[in-house]
Amino acid sequence: xxxxxxxxxxxxxxxxxxxxxxxxxxxxxxxxxxxxxxxxxxxxxxxxxxxxxxxxxxxxxxxxxxxxxxxxxxxxxxxxxxxxxxxxxxxxxxxxxxxxxxxxxxxxxxxxxxxxxxxxxxxxxxxxxxxxxxxxxxxxxxxxxxxxxxxxxxxxxxxxxxxxxxxxxxxxxxxxxxxxxxxxxxxxxxxxxxxxxxxxxxxxxxxxxxxxxxxxxxxxxxxxxxxxxxxxxxxxxxxxxxxxxxxxxxxxxxxxxx
Amino acid sequence: xxxxxxxxxxxxxxxxxxxxxxxxxxxxxxxxxxxxxxxxxxxxxxxxxxxxxxxxxxxxxxxxxxxxxxxxxxxxxxxxxxxxxxxxxxxxxxxxxxxxxxxxxxxxxxxxxxxxxxxxxxxxxxxxxxxxxxxxxxxxxxxxxxxxxxxxxxxxxxxxxxxxxxxxxxxxxxxxxxxxxxxxxxxxxxxxxxxxxxxxxxxxxxxxxxxxxxxxxxxxxxxxxxxxxxxxxxxxxxxxxxxxxxxxxxxxxxxxxx
Amino acid sequence: xxxxxxxxxxxxxxxxxxxxxxxxxxxxxxxxxxxxxxxxxxxxxxxxxxxxxxxxxxxxxxxxxxxxxxxxxxxxxxxxxxxxxxxxxxxxxxxxxxxxxxxxxxxxxxxxxxxxxxxxxxxxxxxxxxxxxxxxxxxxxxxxxxxxxxxxxxxxxxxxxxxxxxxxxxxxxxxxxxxxxxxxxxxxxxxxxxxxxxxxxxxxxxxxxxxxxxxxxxxxxxxxxxxxxxxxxxxxxxxxxxxxxxxxxxxxxxxxxx
Numbered sequence: 001x002x003x004x005x006x007x008x009x010x011x012x013x014x015x016x017x018x019x020x021x022x023x024x025x026x027x028x029x030x031x032x033x034x035x036x037x038x039x040x041x042x043x044x045x046x047x048x049x050x051x052x053x054x055x056x057x058x059x060x061x062x063x064x065x066x067x068x069x070x071x072x073x074x075x076x077x078x079x080x081x082x083x084x085x086x087x088x089x090x091x092x093x094x095x096x097x098x099x100x101x102x103x104x105x106x107x108x109x110x111x112x113x114x115x116x117x118x119x120x121x122x123x124x125x126x127x128x129x130x131x132x133x134x135x136x137x138x139x140x141x142x143x144x145x146x147x148x149x150x151x152x153x154x155x156x157x158x159x160x161x162x163x164x165x166x167x168x169x170x171x172x173x174x175x176x177x178x179x180x181x182x183x184x185x186x187x188x189x190x191x192x193x194x195x196x197x198x199x200x201x202x203x204x205x206x207x208x209x210x211x212x213x214x215x216x217x218x219x220x221x222x223x224x225x226x227x228x229x230x231x232x233x234x235x236x237x238x239x240x241x242x243x244x245x246x247x248x249x250x251x252x253x254x255x256x257x258x
Numbered sequence: 259x260x261x262x263x264x265x266x267x268x269x270x271x272x273x274x275x276x277x278x279x280x281x282x283x284x285x286x287x288x289x290x291x292x293x294x295x296x297x298x299x300x301x302x303x304x305x306x307x308x309x310x311x312x313x314x315x316x317x318x319x320x321x322x323x324x325x326x327x328x329x330x331x332x333x334x335x336x337x338x339x340x341x342x343x344x345x346x347x348x349x350x351x352x353x354x355x356x357x358x359x360x361x362x363x364x365x366x367x368x369x370x371x372x373x374x375x376x377x378x379x380x381x382x383x384x385x386x387x388x389x390x391x392x393x394x395x396x397x398x399x400x401x402x403x404x405x406x407x408x409x410x411x412x413x414x415x416x417x418x419x420x421x422x423x424x425x426x427x428x429x430x431x432x433x434x435x436x437x438x439x440x441x442x443x444x445x446x447x448x449x450x451x452x453x454x455x456x457x458x459x460x461x462x463x464x465x466x467x468x469x470x471x472x473x474x475x476x477x478x479x480x481x482x483x484x485x486x487x488x489x490x491x492x493x494x495x496x497x498x499x500x501x502x503x504x505x506x507x508x509x510x511x512x513x514x515x516x
Numbered sequence: 517x518x519x520x521x522x523x524x525x526x527x528x529x530x531x532x533x534x535x536x537x538x539x540x541x542x543x544x545x546x547x548x549x550x551x552x553x554x555x556x557x558x559x560x561x562x563x564x565x566x567x568x569x570x571x572x573x574x575x576x577x578x579x580x581x582x583x584x585x586x587x588x589x590x591x592x593x594x595x596x597x598x599x600x601x602x603x604x605x606x607x608x609x610x611x612x613x614x615x616x617x618x619x620x621x622x623x624x625x626x627x628x629x630x631x632x633x634x635x636x637x638x639x640x641x642x643x644x645x646x647x648x649x650x651x652x653x654x655x656x657x658x659x660x661x662x663x664x665x666x667x668x669x670x671x672x673x674x675x676x677x678x679x680x681x682x683x684x685x686x687x688x689x690x691x692x693x694x695x696x697x698x699x700x701x702x703x704x705x706x707x708x709x710x711x712x713x714x715x716x717x718x719x720x721x722x723x724x725x726x727x728x729x730x731x732x733x734x735x736x737x738x739x740x741x742x743x744x745x746x747x748x749x750x751x752x753x754x755x756x757x758x759x760x761x762x763x764x765x766x767x768x769x770x771x772x773x774x
Contacts, residue, residue, distance in 0.1 A: 047670075047688075049670060049690065053689065056693055062689060108507040108508075109508050126320060126450055126452050131307070133497055137507045140501060140502075155469045171325070171470070172305075172309070172321070173307075173321055174307065194641070195641065211672055212671055212687070212688045213688040214688075215688055236649065243656060244656075249624040249625050249653045250621050250625050253622065363766050364764065364765045364766035383710070383711065384708055384710050394756060394760065398759060412565060413728055414727055430563075430564040430728045430730075430731055431568045431572060431578060434572070
C-alpha cells in the first residue's frame with residue numbers, strides 16, 4: 001500500500017512474484033532493499049530541522065515543512081518526543097457532500113502498522129475530526145503517530161495513550177454532523193497559508209514530527225536526504241564544540257561549512 | 259439573578275412568594291426543582307466534548323462551543339481541570355465610550371457565589387481586561403471560574419490561586435485607558451470567527467470548560483443535554499472496551515450507535 | 517554601543533575622555549550615573565505588566581508592549597522566568613536582497629554582554645532566523661535573553677541552555693536560503709498588527725519579558741517608569757491585602773488609587 005514511489009522498495013514484491021528473475025538481479029534488488037531500509041532507519045534519527053534543511057538543499061521550496069502544526073501529545077513535559085513513519089492519508093469531506101466517494105471501511109480500521117495517520121480536514125470548520133477513541137484504535141493497530149491537518153479533541157486521552165499527535169488546533173465538537181471520511185491513501189494537499197504554498201502529501205511519504213514541527217519526506221529523496229543530514233549533523237557537532245570552546249560563529253562557519 | 263430562563267427553577271421563588279399556591283402544585287414544583295438540581299449536578303460531570311455533541315444533536319449549530327478560548331490556568335500540568343457554573347456576564351466597552359451605561363458597582367464585587375465570570379471585551383484591542391487582583395476577589399466571592407472573551411494578564415497569579423481561567427490571549431496592559439465595564443448580567447455575543455457565527459451567552463447559561471474547550475449550555479436544554487450525554491457516554495464506554503479488546507471501529511459503531 | 521539616548525549615561529565616557537572637565541561637573545555626572553544605574557536595577561525587578569502600565573501613563577500608546585510574542589524557553593514549567601537587558605538589534609532581510617548592507621561580522625559574534633538580542637525578521641516567511649547554535653554563542657557571550665520578531669527553531673536546545681527566548685512562532689527551517697542579517701544595532705520596527713501600530717525598538721532600549729509578554733522601555737523613560745512602577749506596586753500590594761481581608765474591590769480602588 002505504501003511506498004509506491006520508491007523504485008528500489010516497490011520492486012522486490014514484484015521480484016518475489018517473478019521466480020524467473022535472474023539471481024544477480026534479485027540479489028541486486030535485495031541489497032538495494034537493505035540500503036533503503038537502512039536509509040529509513042537513519043532518517044528517523046534526525047530532527048525535523050535537519051530534515052527540513054536537507055530537503056531545501058535538494059530543491060523542495062520549503063523542505064517538506066508543514067507549517068502551523070503543533071505537538072499536542074505526548075505533551076510539553078520536557079521529554080523529547082517524535083513521530084516517524086510512512087503516511088497513511090485520510091481525506092475528509094463535509095458531511096453534506098454526498099457525491100464524493102465513500103471508503104470501503106472505517107478509516108481507523110485501515111491504519112497500517114508503523115504508519116503515521118495523516119488526516120486532511122476541509123478548512124473553515126471549528127469541529128474536530130479525530131478523538132480519543134480513534135487514537136485507541138490507532139494504538140491497537142500499531143500506528144507510529146497522528147497528524148491532523150485540522151482540529152482534534154480529547155487532549156488528555158491521547159496523552160494518556162502516549163500517542164504522538166500534531167494538529168492545527170483543538171475543538172470540543174465531534175465530526176458527526178460536520179465531516180466524513182471519503183478517500184483513504186490518496187494524495188492530499190497541505191496548505192502553508194503564510195507563503196501560499198500547497199504541499200502534496202503522498203501516501204508513503206515519510207512523516208517526521210517533533211517539538212519544532214512536522215516535515216513530509218518524499219520517498220524518492222530519502223537516501224539523498226539522509227546523506228545531507230549526516231553531513232550537516234557532523235558540521236553542526238563541530239560547530240557546537242567550537243562554540244563551547246569559545247570560538248567565533250563567523251570563523252567556525254567559514255572553516256566548517258565551506 | 260441567574261437562571262431566569264429555567265421554567266422549573268425560577269418559579270419556586272414565585273411559589274414561596276405565593277402562599278395561596280395549592281399544596282400539590284407546590285410539591286410538583288419542588289420535585290421539578292430537585293430534578294433540575296440533579297441534572298445540573300450530572301451535567302458538571304461530563305466533558306466539554308460530551309456536552310458539545312449533545313447540544314449539536316439538540317439543534318444548536320455548533321453545540322454552544324465557544325471556539326478560540328485556551329485554558330491558561332490552572333495550567334497544563336497534566337492534571338484534569340474543569341470549570342462549571344452559571345454565567346455571570348460583564349460587558350466591557352472602550353474607555354472612550356461615554357454614552358454606554360455604567361455599572362452600579364465594580365463588576366468584581368458583584369460576582370455571585372458558584373458562578374463563572376464571563377467577560378466580553380471589545381475586539382481589536384491588545385490590552386487585558388482581567389488580572390490577578392480580579393481573580394483574588396473572584397476567589398474570595400466563590401467564583402467557579404473565569405472566561406475572558408479577550409485578553410487577561412498576570413498568568414502566574416491565577417495559577418497560584420488555582421483559578422480556572424480561559425481566554426483568547428494574554429497581554430501586559432491593564433484595562434485602564436482601554437476599556438471599562440458597562441453592563442453586568444446582560445446577554446453578550448461570542449464570535450466564532452472562523453464560521454461567522456455569533457453565540458449569545460445569556461446570564462445563567464451554564465459554562466463548562468476543560469482542556470478541550472468551552473461550551474455555553476442554555477438552561478432550557480440542561481435536562482435533555484444530560485440525557486444525551488449519559489446515553490452517548492455509555493456507548494463510548496462500550497466502544498472503548500471493544501477497541502481495547504481488539505474489535506473494529508466500524509463494527510462497533512454499527513453495533514452500538516445504531 | 518548602547519544607551520546612546522541616555523543623557524546621563526552616555527556622557528561619562530565623554531567625561532573620562534575630557535580631563536579638563538571641572539571636578540564639580542564630573543562628580544555631578546558620576547552621581548547621575550549612579551542614579552541611572554540604580555533605576556535600571558530597580559526596573560529589572562518589576563513585571564512586564566507593571567512596566568507596560570507605567571509607560572502607558574507616561575504617554576506611550578501601548579506602553580512599549582510588543583504584542584504576539586510567546587515565551588518558549590525556559591518553558592512553562594511553572595517557575596517564574598524573566599529576561600531583562602538593553603536591546604542589541606539585528607535587522608534581517610530576505611536572502612534575495614543583494615543591495616541592503618552586509619554586517620562587518622556574524623551577528624552572533626557581536627552580542628554585547630548583558631544584552632537582549634532582538635532579531636527583526638522580514639514578515640510573510642515560515643523559516644526560522646535563530647536556532648540552538650546561536651543561543652550557544654549568545655550564552656557564551658553573556659546575553660541576557662533573546663527576542664525573535666519572527667520564528668526560531670531547536671526549542672529543546674534553548675531550554676537546555678536555560679536561555680530566555682521569546683518569539684512569534686517556531687519553524688523547522690534554517691535561515692540559509694530565506695534570510696540573512698543586514699544591519700546590527702540599528703532601530704527596527706515591531707508591528708502590533710491587531711492595532712496597526714509600529715513600535716520602534718532602538719538599540720539600548722531596555723527589553724523586559726516574562727510569562728505575560730515583552731515590553732521595550734526607551735532609556736529616556738527609565739527613571740519615571742521606575743517611579744510609577746514603585747508607586748503602583750505599593751497600591752497593588754495594599755489592594756491585595758485588602759482583598760485578602762475581604763474588602764470590596766470598588767472601595768479599595770476608591771481609597772487607594774485616588
